[in-house]
Amino acid sequence: MNKKLSRNVWWMLLTLLVGCSDDKKGEMVLPESNLTINPETELVFQQAGASMPLSISTNRNWTVMKGEGSWYRVEGDESGEPGESSVNVVATENGGIEKRESKIAIQAGTEKKELNVIQFGSEPDLVLTEKEINVEYQGGIREFVVNSNTGVELSAVDDWLRLPEKTYVMDNTVSNVFTVYCMPNDNEKRTGKLIVKAGSKEDYISFVQEGWKAEIILEREEVVVGGMKKLCEVMLTASGDWTIEYEGGNRPGWITDAPQGGKKGAFVLSFELDQNLEAIQRTCQVLIRCGSLTKPLTIVQLPVLKRERDSLVLQAIYRAANSHGNDTWNFDSAISKWNGVKLQDNRVVGLHLHEWTFYNIPVELGELDGLTEMTFSYCLFNDPKLPDEVGNWSKLDNFSCIGTQSVIFPETVKEWSSLGTLFMSGDYFQGMTLEGAVLPDALCGISTLHTVSFYHSDLKELPEALAQSNVEILVVETGQLTQIPDFLGKMTKLFSLLIRNCPVGTPVPVKVFDAPVLRSCNLSHDGLTGTIPEEVYSSSSLYELNLAANNLTGDLSEALVDSGIQMFDVVQNRLGGIGKKLSERIKLDPRFIDTRAWNGSAQICKQQENYGWSNCEN
Structure with a gap:
């Protein structure tokens, strides 16, 4: 469109707008x-x-x-x-x-x-894009631009402005972006200065920081929990000291424990609740105060689900399955007669599904929030992931998965605040391997988890999250581990460790024996190589040590006699050598002469044929 045509169109539009405006008497309002x-x-x-x-x-x-x-x-x-x-x-x-x-x-x-x-000319010089920068009272990292034709030097006049370095060398561009960290301000409004030098030229940037003000941020303003829930949590961030009060003055009796206040920062407010055995929901309004600011938090606890509700949930699970093995549930009979269902105090507390097949594991499982035991036995799944709703199993103590297909754990399992035992297994006698076996970080973070067992699975690695766990018993029997990680030695409560019949093939993992309360350690049939390090014998708590059926070489150290080890098995290794003698101190130690203490398996003189001490009496 040429300029003349464009002007004509504009004039026609202007005339039309003026003609249609009776109220404005010919006036046209432009944006x-x-x-x-x-x-x-x-x-x-x-x-x-x-x-x-x-x-x-x-x-x-x-x-x-x-x-x-x-x-x-x-x-x-x-x-x-x-x-x-x-x-x-x-x-x-x-x-x-x-x-x-x-x-x-x-x-x-x-x-x-x-x-x-x-x-710029040839003389060193600089130009600042901003001469004044405003900062909120919380402080934090601020960026600023320096234009210069040479290197620049930065220095802070005020100590609440922190620079990562003093001198900066410019690159070939005309400007560089720098950062300064501003400390939080707990007092009144303040101004700081940052000096910028380029050769003999000098300039400065002012930083104006607001003073402290009351601020409360709640993750949610209303929290609704089930009647069986004993813990209500919500995230709080406060800019200063804060306190908690209750509408009406007193904390209701069904909230058995709650925080009273704290300093500035981010916190998880945890309210401990009694179970709601009443027929109606309970409500409480909590008032959180910071300075002159008040923020309300409403806590709602629903009634406990009754046995009839559990019955409907079980029926929904039954109908969602593609097949049920030999289990047949008669909906006209009492739940106590249904195969695999365990009741206590009118709630379903145990569920054992044997040879069931699911296309997807039904979300209704998560509504059984009274479960303490859950077992999948030889079940098959098109999608083996447990639904996120199973995070409601806050009372679950024992979880088992047995067969050829492992379930996949969602992130919500971290809410299993009572889980004690995890059992995952294939079938040794039928040659079945549990496939898809993984130990997720979310389970390791459960403080109550004390026993983890994987038998005849394809488990390939252990998560480093175990190092911070409270696990006491760890078993990997016939798996696919290719290493025994050093971080197991950081497990402060590890009492018994069994990693057996795995293709490890590395030297003895010395760091594992740093675990402070490790009493029993079985690393047999793992293809371990090299000698037995003396550090193994220095473990202060070790009582049983089984390194049988590996590829270990060398002589046993007399440090074994001075150790606290009472049960010792190194049979079927390549220790010592033909014609060598076992140390007299080891031979005469009564712990190793009388092998009945460990069913005769601690016979250190009986090595593989043509290796080791063929006759300990020579």
Whole structure:
């Protein structure tokens, strides 16, 4: 469209708007001018000169007006129509010592913006984009831009401004972005100064930080929990000291324990609750105060689900299955007669599903929030992931999965606050391997978990989260572990460790014996190589050690006699050598002469044929 046609269309539109306006008597209201330019404040050139773009975005016709100075020019249209536009600003080489400056003005409708145009000379110099930066009272990291033609040096006048370094070397660009950390402000409004130097030139940036103000942030303003729930939690962030009060004055009796207050920061508010055995829901409003600010939190506890509700949930699970093995539930009979269902105090507390098949494991399982025992026995799944709703199993103590297909645990299992035993197993006698076996971090983080067992599975690795767990008994029998990780030695409550019949094939993992209360350790049939390190015998708590059926070599150290080990098995290794004698101290130690203490398996003189001490009496 040419300019003449464009003006005609605009005039017709203007005439139409004027003609349709009876109330305004011919007046037409245009939208407010809107102008945005990039960059917003200045264009800074190095001494050699260059070309830089200037972007213009506006809803009006615009005009660019160049300021004084023949050392730069504007390339492109000097005016344009509404929309997105761009021109180039070109600076020639500056042969002088000092920097030179000019301005460019952009006019769009009633709005006008000016842009500084600066070019460095040969003398070291700098230009600051911002001379004053506002900071909230919480502080934090702030960025600022320094334009310079040389290296710059930064120094903070006030100690609440922290710089990562004092001196910075500029790269080849005209500007660099730097950072400063502002400390939190617990008092009144304050101003700090940051000195910026480039050669003999010096300038500064002011940082203005607001004073402390009361602030409360709640993750949720209302928390609804089930009647069986004994814990209600919500995240609180406060800017200062905070206290808790209750509407009406007193804490209700069904909230048995609750926080009273604390310092500034982020916290998890934990309210301990009694079970709601009443027929109606219970409600309490908690008032959280910080300074003059008050924030209400409403806690709602629903009634306990009754036995009839559990019955409906079980029926939904039964109908969701593709097959049920030999289990047949008669919905007209009492739940206590249904195979695999265990009741206590009118609740379903145990569920054993044997040879059931599911396309997807039904979400209704999560509604059985009274479960303490859950077993999948030889079940098959198209999608083996447990639904997120199983996070409601806060009373679950024992979880088992047996067969050829392992379930997949969702992240919500971290809510299993009572889990004690995890049992995952294939079938040794039928040669079945439990496939898809994984020990997730979420389970390791459960403080009550004390026993973890994987038998005849394809478990390939152990998670490092075990190092921070409370697990006391750890079993991996016939798995696919290729290493025994050192972090097991950090398990402060590990009492018994069995990693047996796995393709490890590494030297004896010395760090494992750093576990402070480790009493029994069985690493047999793992293909371990090398000698038995003396550090193994120095374990203060070790009572039983089984390293049988590996590829160990060398002689037994007399440190064994001085250790606390009472049961010791290294049969079927390549210890010692043909014609060598076992140490007299070891041979005569009564712990190793009378092997009946460990069913005769601690016969250290009986090694593989043609290896070791063939006759301990020689």
